[in-house]
Amino acid sequence: MLMVVKNQLKISWLSIKYALIREMLNKTTFLTNIIFMVLNNASFIVQWIILYSLKDNVGGYTFKQVLLLWGIASGTYGVAHFFFKKAFSLSDTINTGKLDSYLVQPKNVLISAITTDIDTSALGDMIYAYITLFIYGVTLPNFLLFTFFCIIGGIFLTSISIILSSLSFWFSKSDIIADTGNGLMTNFATYPDGIFKGIVKILLFTLIPVGIVNYIPVRVMVSFNLGSFLIVIMATIFIVILAFLVFYKGLKKYSSSNLMMAKI
Amino acid sequence: MAIIEVKKLSKNFKVKVKEKGLKNSLKAIIKPKYKIVRAVKNISFEVEKGEMIAFIGPNGAGKSTTIKMLTGILYPNNGSIKVLGIDPQKERKKLAYEIGTVFGQKEQLWTHLTPYDNFKFFGAIYDIPESRVEKKIEELKMLFELDDFINTPVRNLSLGQRIRCEIVASLIHEPKILFLDEPTIGLDPVVKENIRTLIKRMNKEYKTTVFLTSHDVSDIEKLCKRVIIINNGQVVLDDTMENLKYHYLNKKIVDAKMKERVNLDDEDGITILKDKGYNLKIEVDIQKRSVADALKLLNPDNIIDINISNVPLEDIISDIYKKEGKE
Structure with a gap:
């Protein structure tokens, strides 16, 4: 079992490495993609600077805590889109029959299919995440917790995309549902949860679980709480298992396709 | 002993029926209509070890659907499949170590990498130790005459060179059966002939069973001793090439x-x-x-x-x- 996991990780690492080599062939595009993503994320902070010059507290968050929220949001997004880019276009992979080449290989279809490409701009998100952590104030425990939450949150976002994209096994055009779901997870991620009340707040911890990926990690980093920390881990394990179950259930309905295509 | 056994295999696809016009499109949102397309209907056949078999038929006959069920890509609705005694749907990974696939219409190679790097990647996919992969690459490089372009990025290769590399990539793990789905599609006659010679040489050298689908009759005539013709999802002829010519000529x-x-x-x-x-x-x-x-x-x-x-x-x-x- 351990050997199987080790071999699978080796293949995923090789795929990511080869994709990175391809992206680095064009040095200028590679670097500008990363730099512009950092600048793009930084530009949003300007509005918060203006807001906090008028008010000390927004939704129970100080300015530094909002920065940390942005850091977690960028970090989770970065991890998800750098390592698992294809999970966010899994509907297309299913609809166009591109799963065929992974199905004839003796490896896990889902993991192979989602780790076959990278998004270089997501490296910019990850760099930006650590910049915000340094501004917030870095200590060793903070650094480790932050990294842990970025990885686990990235896996959580990827799992949500897998679940929504797997609907393509049953319904055509379900990529719209997946895109909307992924968009919602990002849109709510950078606002302090204190500004949301009632049903919206319930939704943010259930159907659109931004709370698990972003809000609870910020709380844990501001003031460590073992219960909240374990909730994030348990919820992630649950969503990962669900993602695998839904994908493999759907795979039995996979109908392939004979479109002409190339792996680029 | 048969290494591929197919019994009463069927595959249906549920296809949405789209009627023309905006009104009907709106109607279809509320009450969609579906029809069942029977792509493969109750087919049975066996393939012996070392055989080179042609599986042919017109477009939409059910060739690719059958090959995809044999390789574990698609789930059949009815019937049973045993490839090397393995059920492709229940033990997909186990079977993948034993078979090789080349889909002429779908590339498996990374285009920005050289064939050599691609082969090493495929070696890792099949968990083959580095030293064995190196040895195998060297052997296949000679057999498929890749010397001139093994270190050229795949995107700079001609279509014929790419197909040769696709076949080599599928042979790295020494499969017992090679499924070739239209391997010569889009190639010029000279390159086609070259590919055929190489496939023949491979079959002779490694005793690999070859299951070939093609629209090119020359592929079939020059490579295969047995032919299965499929049309409308049914096997309409399963005979030796010799008998086919004798009875129909x-x-x-x-x-x-x-x-x-x-x-x-x-x-x-x-x-x-x-x-x-x-x-x-x-x-x-x-x-x-x-x-x-x-x-x-x-x-x-x-x-x-x-x-x-x-x-x-x-x-x-x-x-x-x-x-x-x-x-």
Whole structure:
């Protein structure tokens, strides 16, 4: 079992490495993609600077805590889109029959299919995440917790995309549902949860679980709480298992396709 | 012993029926209509070890669907499949170590990497130790004559060179069965011939069983000893190439250049294919009339040059498609 996991990780690492080599062939595009993503994320902070010059507290968050929220949001997004880019276009992979080449290989279809490409701009998100952590104030425990939450949150976002994209096994055009779901997870991620009340707040911890990926990690980093920390881990394990179950259930309905295509 | 056993295999696809017009499109949102397309209907066959078998049929006949069920890509609705004693749907990964696949329409290689790096990647996919992969690459490089371009990025290779590399990539793990789905699609005749020679050499060298689908009759004629013809999801013929030719080659084409003009009309056993006065092309049904008989009608003294040939295999196969399609 351990050997199987080790071999699978080796293949995923090789795929990511080869994709990175391809992206680095064009040095200028590679670097500008990363730099512009950092600048793009930084530009949003300007509005918060203006807001906090008028008010000390927004939704129970100080300015530094909002920065940390942005850091977690960028970090989770970065991890998800750098390592698992294809999970966010899994509907297309299913609809166009591109799963065929992974199905004839003796490896896990889902993991192979989602780790076959990278998004270089997501490296910019990850760099930006650590910049915000340094501004917030870095200590060793903070650094480790932050990294842990970025990885686990990235896996959580990827799992949500897998679940929504797997609907393509049953319904055509379900990529719209997946895109909307992924968009919602990002849109709510950078606002302090204190500004949301009632049903919206319930939704943010259930159907659109931004709370698990972003809000609870910020709380844990501001003031460590073992219960909240374990909730994030348990919820992630649950969503990962669900993602695998839904994908493999759907795979039995996979109908392939004979479109002409190339792996680029 | 059969290494591929297919029994009463069926596969259906549920397809949405789309009627024209905006009104019907709106209706379809509320109450969508579906139809069941029976892509493969109750087919059975066996393949022996070391065989090179052609699995052919017109577009939409069910060839690719069958090959995808045999390789574990698709789940059948009914029937059973055993490939090397393995159920492809239950033990997909176990089977993947034993088979190789080349889909002519789908590339598996990374285009920005060289064939060499690609082969090493495939070696890792099949958990083969580095030293063994190196040895295998060296061996296949010689067999498939890749020396000139093994270190050139795949995107800079010609289509023929790419297909050769695709085949080599699928052979890195020494599969017992190689599934080739239209491997010569889009290639020029010279490259096609080259690929065929290499496949033949591979079959001879490694005793790999080859399961080939192709639209190119020459692929089948030159590579395979047995042919399975599938049409409308059903096996319409499963026979040796020799028998196919023997039973279906009951017509001869006589192409004659004449001294004087001959007036000949279609009659029992003779069909005029081309009549340009001094040049005549006729088809003789040898079950009804002998070739000698037909020549008598032309008057042998009047013939300057003559060529008697079999009906091309391509025509025989399309005749089988048409005949079975009507039935």
